[in-house]
Amino acid sequence: MLRLDNVSTFYGKIQALHNVSLEVNQGEILTLIGANGAGKTTLMMTICGDPRAQSGHIEFDGQPIQQMNTSDIMRMGMAVVPEGRRIFSGMTVEENLFMGSFFRSKDEAEEQLEHVLELFPRLKERYSQRGGTMSGGEQQMLAIGRALMSKPRLLLLDEPSLGLAPIIIQQIFEIIEKLREEGVTIFLVEQNAHQALKIADRGYVLENGHIVMSGTGNALLNDDSVRKAYLGG
């Protein structure tokens, strides 16, 4: 579904990604784990076209996207929940959600809204509240709900568990699994490697901008070096 082939990304003169190749298959949960500063967010944003990949190929549904504008890429059927959530804090939950379905028709948006509110009943309770007044967990739900409003086939999630209480993290991971059952392909970037590998079909490990390892979620979970570096021994 999504393929990266030898992708390198630079911030000015600093190279953040070195010849990264990876593949996300239809219907799976793929996770990318790595330490702070390994380039996980850069990788995710490079897929979205911001920053652009300096070299290499990125294909979505067989179509090269590395030269496309961010907004055009995001209209092809992927949606992103970025690092730090980036909800529109001055806008209500309703307005935030409808920003997610901006380029969809009104009917499609209404239909998807029902579905999103079913997944996140909390958002229904907070419907007319400003996004910025909600708790971190609620904001994360809003960010995921907003991304789902465009009815994406591929959902990119950047550290959805960051800074949240364990019980909320549990809920978020349950939602992610539920989405996969509905047929949404998930690309999950996480520092919380244990949780992520537990639900993932496959995973990649990113270190200093290089992919150093890949395998099924279980295999990585049981790998000694992964355990040492990311799972606390």
Add this chain to the structure above:
Amino acid sequence: MTETSLYILQQLINGLTIGSTYALIAIGYTMVYGIIGMINFAHGEVYMIGTYTAFITIVGLLTMGVGSLPIILLLALITAIIISSTYGYAIERVAYRPLRGGPRLIPLITAIGMSIFLQNYIRLAQGSRDLAMPALISGGIEFGDPAVFEVSISWMQLIIWGITLISMTSLAMFISRSRLGRACRACAQDRGMTNLLGIDTNRIIALTFVIGAALAAVAGVLLGLYYGIINPYIGFMAGLKAFTAAVLGGIGSIPGAMLGGLILGVTEALTAAFFPSEYKDVVAFSLLVLILLFRPTGLLGKPEVEKV
């Protein structure tokens, strides 16, 4: 009422009139700043072009024998809005978009260059001498004691208030209710994220330039008719005043621009009431300095939060 209080009332009426037009122009500064963080110093010129377009339309219609005032006014507004918006769009496309992403100082310098270019372009095309706008609307209502002081509100002033009110209300509705208005607000808060939602933010930015230019054109038509005299340099001072109004209200805030415009207009009129009228500019810009010193975020502006 005493003579002084009637006199002050008269100045308030005059001040609110000028203030409304400052507010209309200030919206353009504040919306553009809110979205891309730059001051579009060519905005005053867009206002001036609106005035010239109205002048040409009005003179043209009168020569053709069109006598109906509402039709003339409406057509003047429509043509001014179309021409100014086109300029607003073109300025953004040609002078600012290619520089986006660069250091902040660069578009600022380009904006000043654009302003000088447009001013001289109109000077060459239309001549630099004053032109007299045909007096379309005269008369008004008067009240107060003729023996003490007669307060007058001209029809022109009432028209300015009315049209400003309609424009501001439509803008407020557009921003708060419509789908594109929502996108404008989203863009102002987090342009990158708006882009990540599949929205072409370049188009939203162009839209804010067009809206700002349209409102400046409305102000151009109204002020042109109100003052009766136009020349290619009127955009400079009007632009500075409107910029002051935008900063006063809190740059980036639309209600702030409205409030700032009215306060500035009234302040100027009251200054002119008690001091030689040349001092009104001194007071207006002193106000700008004071606001920048003691409340840089303006009356309704929010402090800029460093984004992480």
